[in-house]
Amino acid sequence: MPRVISIDIDKSTHHIDIISENEFLTGGRALSSQTIAQLVPPAADPLGPFNILSFCNGILAGTTISNANRLSVGSKSPLTGTIKESNSGGTFAFQMGRLDIRNIIITGKRSDLKTWKVIHISKDGVHIEEGQDLATHGCYAKSELLVKRYGPSIAFAMIGPAAEHLMRSAAIAISDPQKQPARFCGRGGLGAVMASKGIQAIVVDAAQTSPVQPDDKELFKDISRAVSEQINTTPQTAKVFRTYGTAAMVDVAQGLGFLPTRNFSQGRFEYVEQINGQTLVDTISSREGEGKISHACMPGCLVQCSNVYPDKFGKRLVSPLEYETIGMMGPNLGIGDFDTIAELNYLANDCGVDTIEVGAAIGVAMHAGLADFGDGQAALSMMKEVREATILGKVIGAGAETTAKVLGVYQVPTAKGQAFPAYDPRALKGLAATYATSPMGADHTAGHTIRSQVEDHHSAVGQATASKMSQIATLQWDSLGFCYFIGSAVPDLSQICDLIKAVHSHEFLPEQIRRMAIKTLRLERDFNRKAGFGPAHDRLSEYFHISENVDTKTICDIPESEIEDLMNDEKLSQ
Secondary structure, eight states: OOEEEEEETTTTEEEEEEOOGGGTTOOHHHHHHHHHHHHSOTTSOTTSTTOOEEEEOOTTTTSOOTTOOOEEEEEEOTTTSSEEEEEEOSSHHHHHHHTTEEEEEEESOOSOTTOOEEEEEETTEEEEEEOGGGTTOOHHHHHHHHHHHHOTTEEEEEOOHHHHTTOTTBOEEEEOTTSOEEEEEOTTSHHHHHHHTTEEEEEEEOTTOOOOOOSSHHHHHHHHHHHHHHHHHSHIIIIIIHHHGGGGHHHHHHHHTOOOBTTTTBSOOTTGGGSSHHHHHHHHHHHOTTOEEEEOSSTTOSSOBEEEEEOTTSOEEESOOOHHHHHHHTGGGTOOOHHHHHHHHHHHHHHTBOHHHHHHHHHHHHHTTSSOTTOHHHHHHHHHHHHHTOHHHHHHHTOHHHHHHHHTOSOOOEETTEEOOSSOTTTSHHHHHHHHHOTTSSOGGGSOOTTSOOSOTTSOTTHHHHHHHHHHHHHHHHHHTOOGGGGGTOOOHHHHHHHHHHHHOOOOOHHHHHHHHHHHHHHHHHHHHHTTOOGGGSSOOTHHHHSOBTTTTBOOOOOHHHHHHHTOGGGTTO
16 A cells, blocks of 8 residues: 655654555645645745645556656645645656655754755665755756765655745756756745755655556556557647647747737747747757757656757757746747757756746846846846845745835736746636636646637636636646646546556546545635635736737636636536
């Protein structure tokens, strides 16, 4: 049976529990949010002793099933003040699964502000060790130190320098298969929570263990083969994601007018052809060397939507270069140059910050006149100030909303204190509903509507319903521990239920998964209400309700009554 490891960082103690039979089929976001709701007082200070961190994988973690090894990290967010789940790929959840671990819970707060710890988990047990030598290092150097100390078979979750300064944009870096800090639980500032507990890194080492073996090998073979075939023959997964990755969204955003440009002043960018998916592929291909068009971020992934972007000499610069970063550190800053965007991405990764939040904050700073839009060197300088923790760097590292307050900017792209991702909600109105009503704040991964069956993304008609359906559907995948990119190839959850039966001999029906998702959404909303959030918080920054996207001539105009219906817990199951 899967285990729960609870670690009290203040007392340097831990205990291990077996997950109960009733909770066996609860994983990912459902489990992390359940853990937060049970253990964290809603009024707790996110950086205080009563907040916790919960690292959860999915029901099929540790297997080689494609897309099945996502990681959910739960906590109370220091950026939004709400309950938070931040999600990532990488190798951490896979190695947890191989060690039969479903949940790692970190409680307490370090008593000595000058000490840092590393938590090392292997088949030999749990050890809390000294980590002072890791302090002040960037994430890339820190990953090398961890591999040198613990060996090449490890997976890790670590913080960067921004977290050491408790910046609200601080992320948790997760190892990829090459042991690079390339995957991020970026949203919500959970790196700052980890730093407040004095933890530099959690290292999981499943050496001398094997991937989880199915109970019913024949059923597993048949279903996994069918799922693999569907992934390899569905155009979205086999061609679009595998060739262009998430950068395929650049041209879609340009066409529909939701590409954030110059601090969300426009929805289209005049230099878009320099930073779209095809140009990304052409650039990587022409430089050869260590660059890769397709790259798996986790073991067994067939979609391979990641990439490795090389510098002009063919050396690996950053991985992956994704749509969110391209949008928020490219057009949002008026920058139409992949090399500059990639360098900004590298600096953000090394510093350990969310590229969405910091990209939005730099956009606000440019809007305030600290630099001209399009000035790549100025953007790089601001990113370096975040790394150096100067006063300006700390302001930007605190996020877009704080940056706007300090610099007196009205035009701030946030909801519940968290920056919009690279989708202008005035031109993709289903996301206006998601940004406003998600328990997580502005988060496209909480309920994306780009593929929802609506008549017109520029119209308010049907968008609240589309958002509700997407929020529930996404929560299903998050709670199963799957990357939701699999959804276009495997729309029928009955196949996933068959895989669970094959691996664990447990019956799980699609309707049970849906009920689990709805229950989790209600639980998260209840936590937020107890933390002081109400209807007044279920909205976007005022600017987006009254100022048009100049390219689409649209504003956020979903009726308040529809937003209220979306927030009605009794109507979630309808």
